[in-house]
Amino acid sequence: MTVANGPVEPEAAVSAIRSGDTVMVGGFGLVGAPLTLIDALAEASDAADLTIVSNNIGEPGRGLGKLLRQGRIKRGISSYFTSNPEAVAAVNEGRIEATLLPQGTFAEAIRAGGAGIAGFFTPVGAGTLLAEGKEERVIDGVPHVLESPLRADVALVYAARGDAVGNLWYRRTARNFNPLMATAATVTIAEVGEIVRTGELDPESVHTPHLYVDELVASR
Amino acid sequence: MTVANGPVEPEAAVSAIRSGDTVMVGGFGLVGAPLTLIDALAEASDAADLTIVSNNIGEPGRGLGKLLRQGRIKRGISSYFTSNPEAVAAVNEGRIEATLLPQGTFAEAIRAGGAGIAGFFTPVGAGTLLAEGKEERVIDGVPHVLESPLRADVALVYAARGDAVGNLWYRRTARNFNPLMATAATVTIAEVGEIVRTGELDPESVHTPHLYVDELVASR
Amino acid sequence: MTDGAKALIARRAAQELRPGEVVNLGIGIPNLIPSLLGEDTGVFVHTENGLLGVGPRPDENELDPDLIDAAKRPVTALPGAAFFDSAQSFAMIRGGHIDVAVLGALQVSLAGDIANWAVPGKDVLGVGGAMDLVVGARRVIVTMTATSSDGNPKVVSECTYPLTARAAADVVITELGVFRLKAGALVLTELAGDTRVDDVRSATDGDFEVDLENRRAA
Amino acid sequence: MTDGAKALIARRAAQELRPGEVVNLGIGIPNLIPSLLGEDTGVFVHTENGLLGVGPRPDENELDPDLIDAAKRPVTALPGAAFFDSAQSFAMIRGGHIDVAVLGALQVSLAGDIANWAVPGKDVLGVGGAMDLVVGARRVIVTMTATSSDGNPKVVSECTYPLTARAAADVVITELGVFRLKAGALVLTELAGDTRVDDVRSATDGDFEVDLENRRAA
Numbered sequence: 001m002t003v004a005n006g007p008v009e010p011e012a013a014v015s016a017i018r019s020g021d022t023v024m025v026g027g028f029g030l031v032g033a034p035l036t037l038i039d040a041l042a043e044a045s046d047a048a049d050l051t052i053v054s055n056n057i058g059e060p061g062r063g064l065g066k067l068l069r070q071g072r073i074k075r076g077i078s079s080y081f082t083s084n085p086e087a088v089a090a091v092n093e094g095r096i097e098a099t100l101l102p103q104g105t106f107a108e109a110i111r112a113g114g115a116g117i118a119g120f121f122t123p124v125g126a127g128t129l130l131a132e133g134k135e136e137r138v139i140d141g142v143p144h145v146l147e148s149p150l151r152a153d154v155a156l157v158y159a160a161r162g163d164a165v166g167n168l169w170y171r172r173t174a175r176n177f178n179p180l181m182a183t184a185a186t187v188t189i190a191e192v193g194e195i196v197r198t199g200e201l202d203p204e205s206v207h208t209p210h211l212y213v214d215e216l217v218a219s220r
Numbered sequence: 221m222t223v224a225n226g227p228v229e230p231e232a233a234v235s236a237i238r239s240g241d242t243v244m245v246g247g248f249g250l251v252g253a254p255l256t257l258i259d260a261l262a263e264a265s266d267a268a269d270l271t272i273v274s275n276n277i278g279e280p281g282r283g284l285g286k287l288l289r290q291g292r293i294k295r296g297i298s299s300y301f302t303s304n305p306e307a308v309a310a311v312n313e314g315r316i317e318a319t320l321l322p323q324g325t326f327a328e329a330i331r332a333g334g335a336g337i338a339g340f341f342t343p344v345g346a347g348t349l350l351a352e353g354k355e356e357r358v359i360d361g362v363p364h365v366l367e368s369p370l371r372a373d374v375a376l377v378y379a380a381r382g383d384a385v386g387n388l389w390y391r392r393t394a395r396n397f398n399p400l401m402a403t404a405a406t407v408t409i410a411e412v413g414e415i416v417r418t419g420e421l422d423p424e425s426v427h428t429p430h431l432y433v434d435e436l437v438a439s440r
Numbered sequence: 441m442t443d444g445a446k447a448l449i450a451r452r453a454a455q456e457l458r459p460g461e462v463v464n465l466g467i468g469i470p471n472l473i474p475s476l477l478g479e480d481t482g483v484f485v486h487t488e489n490g491l492l493g494v495g496p497r498p499d500e501n502e503l504d505p506d507l508i509d510a511a512k513r514p515v516t517a518l519p520g521a522a523f524f525d526s527a528q529s530f531a532m533i534r535g536g537h538i539d540v541a542v543l544g545a546l547q548v549s550l551a552g553d554i555a556n557w558a559v560p561g562k563d564v565l566g567v568g569g570a571m572d573l574v575v576g577a578r579r580v581i582v583t584m585t586a587t588s589s590d591g592n593p594k595v596v597s598e599c600t601y602p603l604t605a606r607a608a609a610d611v612v613i614t615e616l617g618v619f620r621l622k623a624g625a626l627v628l629t630e631l632a633g634d635t636r637v638d639d640v641r642s643a644t645d646g647d648f649e650v651d652l653e654n655r656r657a658a
Numbered sequence: 659m660t661d662g663a664k665a666l667i668a669r670r671a672a673q674e675l676r677p678g679e680v681v682n683l684g685i686g687i688p689n690l691i692p693s694l695l696g697e698d699t700g701v702f703v704h705t706e707n708g709l710l711g712v713g714p715r716p717d718e719n720e721l722d723p724d725l726i727d728a729a730k731r732p733v734t735a736l737p738g739a740a741f742f743d744s745a746q747s748f749a750m751i752r753g754g755h756i757d758v759a760v761l762g763a764l765q766v767s768l769a770g771d772i773a774n775w776a777v778p779g780k781d782v783l784g785v786g787g788a789m790d791l792v793v794g795a796r797r798v799i800v801t802m803t804a805t806s807s808d809g810n811p812k813v814v815s816e817c818t819y820p821l822t823a824r825a826a827a828d829v830v831i832t833e834l835g836v837f838r839l840k841a842g843a844l845v846l847t848e849l850a851g852d853t854r855v856d857d858v859r860s861a862t863d864g865d866f867e868v869d870l871e872n873r874r875a876a
Contacts, residue, residue: 002460002462002484004459004460028707028708028726028728028730028744029726029730031707031723031724031726031730032724055744079784079785079786079787080783080784080785080786081781081783081784082781082783082784083784087783088781088783091781091783092781098783100782100783100784100785101785102785102786102787102788102789102790103706103744103748103785103786103787103790104706104748104749104751104752104787104789104790104794105789105790107743107744107745107747107748108335108337108745108748108749108752110745111531111745112340113535114531114535114537115328115530115531115534115535116342116343116531116533116534116535116536116576117328117340117341117342117534118341118342118343118359118360118362118364119340119341119359119364120332120337120339120340120341121337121338121339121340122336122337122338122752123336123338123752123793123794124752124789124790124793124794124823125789126823127821127823127824128789128820128821128822128823129776129782129820129821130785130789139338139339140338142338144338144339160724163520164520165484165520167520167522169424170424170741170743171424171724172424172709172722172724172725172735172741173705173707173708173709173724173725173726173727173741174724175708175741175742175743176707176708176743176744177743177744178743179743179745180743180744180745183531183535183537198519198520199519199520201522202425203493203517203521203522203523204389204390204391204392204425204427204523205422205424205425206522206523206524207424207743209492209522209524209532210484210492210520210522211462211484211486211492211532211537211538212532212537222678222680222702224677224678248489248490248508248510248512248526249508249512251489251505251506251508251512252506275526299566299567299568299569300565300566300567300568301563301565301566302563302565302566303512303566307565308563308565311563311565312563318565320564320565320566320567321567322567322568322569322570322571322572323488323526323530323567323568323569323572324488324530324531324533324534324569324571324572324576325571325572327525327526327527327529327530328527328530328531328534330527331527331749333753334749334753334755335748335749335752335753336749336751336752336753336754336794337752342534343534343575344534344571344572344575344576344605345571346605347603347605347606348571348602348603348604348605349558349564349602349603350567350571380506383738384738385702385738387738387740390523390525391506392491392504392506392507392517392523393487393489393490393491393506393507393508393509393523394506395490395523395524395525396489396490396525396526397525397526398525399525399527400525400526400527403749403753403755418737418738419737419738423711423735423739423740423741424741426740426741426742427525429710429740429742429750430702430710430738430740431680431702431704431710431750431755431756432755
């Protein structure tokens with residue numbers, strides 16, 4: 001689809017998130033994280049029991065760290081919980097479940113989720129703790145692990161620029177997981193730093209074509 | 221790696237191709253095909269028994285159609301041989317072997333080859349002629365086929381612009397399979413329409429970062 | 441098959457498209473659709489060789505050899521368009537991001553199986569994006585004549601041509617009417633002009649249910 | 659461990675890098691390498707959060723919150739740099755397009771197994787790109803002190819810490835010398851300064867071959 005009705009308020013956008021949902025959140029740490037949307041989710045929604053798919057669970061009291069303090073995260077799927085000591089404590093005290101994936105597998109699984117790939121074999125993690133319970137197969141003499149795609153009910157992404165139909169352009173290393181997550185959710189909500197007229201983004205340089213984007217929100 | 225020594229002549233570049241090699245060739249039909257490199261391969265090399273991985277086998281007497289007429293292609297891996305009736309005839313007369321893949325599977329297999337993915341499950345082709353001999357698996361109730369990555373000894377790609385270290389930028393629908401193939405070969409040779417100074421390409425808009433490119437050739 | 445009948449099928453197919461949808465159009469009848477869509481219908485055309493936002497055919501001084509569609513015809517790109525590589529393009533298709541694929545077929549079974557890429561005994565050397573599109577698009581609309589040039593029904597109890605995918609057709613539009621897949625079976629839901637149900641039965645191999653809807657205003 | 663010893667390890671590691679190579683640098687000792695490389699060494703630095711062509715740390719008026727490395731420190735981008743998303747970045751890593759990864763470790767076994775992401779009994783909640791890098795990079799150079807802060811050897815017969823990958827270390831550089839993986843086993847190939855083989859043996863858990871090369875000029 002595409003963005004139908006122009007930008008909406010963040011509070012309205014995040015009302016798409018229901019208790020029990022799986023939510024992808026872009027960003028590497030807080031860089032490229034959709035902070036306006038996360039704040040709206042923390043302040044204007046009471047959706048709980050969320051499964052969060054994000055490389056990190058924010059920082060203490062910042063970004064996803066807010067939702068963590070509110071006790072609204074049931075499970076995290078990440079490559080690096082360690083960047084938020086409160087997330088580590090929550091896991092160790094049994095308050096949230098944790099699924100840890102190698103960062104490349106995490107990224108590839110999200111891409112697979114958006115690309116209709118139902119599983120892929122990677123050599124990364126084979127023979128380690130992180131392969132436990134997963135199918136292993138030796139391919140061309142090398143042990144591989146079968147990894148499953150990741151999908152979400154809602155993806156929250158941040159882009160520096162977006163046009164009115166929802167084409168997105170990311171800036172520098174704020175790109176990271178955002179373009180992948182935009183492809184892998186039933187509803188993708190894009191927080192945009194600067195909303196430009198349709199036609200202003202160079203079609204060769206659109207990082208996320210609009211067919212992946214459902215709602216557009218201006219950063220605050 | 222990166223482009224070490226600046227642009228080379230096409231004849232020198234294609235001397236990397238040896239008899240029996242697998243060669244990927246970019247382009248959708250002739251759009252985005254590296255015609256200077258193909259001509260050099262046809263005229264200045266006698267490498268034979270080639271396996272060609274390309275969406276099409278050129279057109280009659282044009283592009284890869286030249287190599288076909290020279291009898292230097294042993295096998296084609298493509299999604300659409302039909303665009304060159306001489307390729308169809310060569311297959312039917314047993315002069316070349318043909319492996320046909322759905323176009324999306326063909327593209328994904330090349331990406332997988334460049335991305336270190338040893339196999340992937342796709343629903344496309346399941347239960348059809350093109351799944352014969354392949355492992356099938358029902359995942360979430362849907363039949364899937366396990367597809368293997370494609371790799372090559374040498375990839376020949378075309379980009380409208382490239383800088384001195386080998387960053388590439390493709391123009392419009394001439395992009396197609398070129399960026400994928402650039403990632404999936406032991407040696408990637410890029411034919412470039414316009415060679416610009418390093419730093420002239422916008423780092424947000426580089427389509428193929430230079431670590432995928434080994435040799436640079438100017439289009440004739 | 442007259443051009444008029446093809447235009448009729450294309451016109452009916454165009455009515456299936458809704459504003460904001462992303463549509464991939466196969467060769468043949470589907471390619472008549474763009475000129476039938478008015479300006480600002482809000483439908484976005486995707487072509488699998490790497491463009492979302494296909495515009496009208498260029499006039500001579502707009503011709504650009506780097507700008508073609510999947511049928512290798514020159515096209516233009518509309519404001520808001522984006523270019524991408526083939527892996528990304530098919531990730532869109534396979535990942536369910538194309539709302540509608542409109543395509544021709546050689547046969548469609550009454551279970552919605554589609555055969556549209558190969559004829560038995562002939563070369564099976566060109567599949568292109570056919571399989572990806574019928575598996576991946578959220579809605580698959582088949583536009584075809586009711587019978588082949590030698591008079592055989594194309595809606596059949598079982599496909600005899602090599603399959604493209606099983607249970608993939610959501611809507612089948614011929615010059616005689618419209619079938620929709622309901623609970624795993626094609627149901628005749630609409631008759632074209634003064635066509636009668638018996639006309640459709642005699643052009644179809646196999647039995648089907650009839651559940652006529654009010655034809656929406658054309 | 660003095661800063662001087664760390665600098666010694668980093669300097670020796672920097673000598674392993676060749677012009678034109680693409681290098682990913684882990685946190686700790688590897689991060690001392692960029693300032694040791696002269697201008698125009700022709701080495702390109704990759705950071706897995708999405709940049710090829712990492713430049714020096716910015717001064718205050720160059721600071722850009724959108725431009726960081728994988729350790730989340732501000733960096734700059736050199737001419738010829740490219741930005742990309744995380745799937746592409748790890749496709750580069752896993753696909754063998756990173757020539758060298760230089761990284762720290764908790765333990766390396768004499769078979770080249772690396773343990774560098776988790777300590778038993780502690781949280782195993784952060785792996786980041788560690789596994790991808792040691793599996794995917796063409797050459798893996800481990801830079802670490804010979805012994806842990808509590809005096810235990812870090813080159814061991816068998817890793818007791820959770821593995822990152824098996825047989826992944828190509829070169830191990832400590833303040834005492836250099837090991838290289840040859841035929842599946844670490845071989846001591848170089849001694850630092852006036853270090854003797856026995857010094858290395860007493861800082862190592864397990865037996866290893868010695869095959870000293872002439873130390874290249876520093």
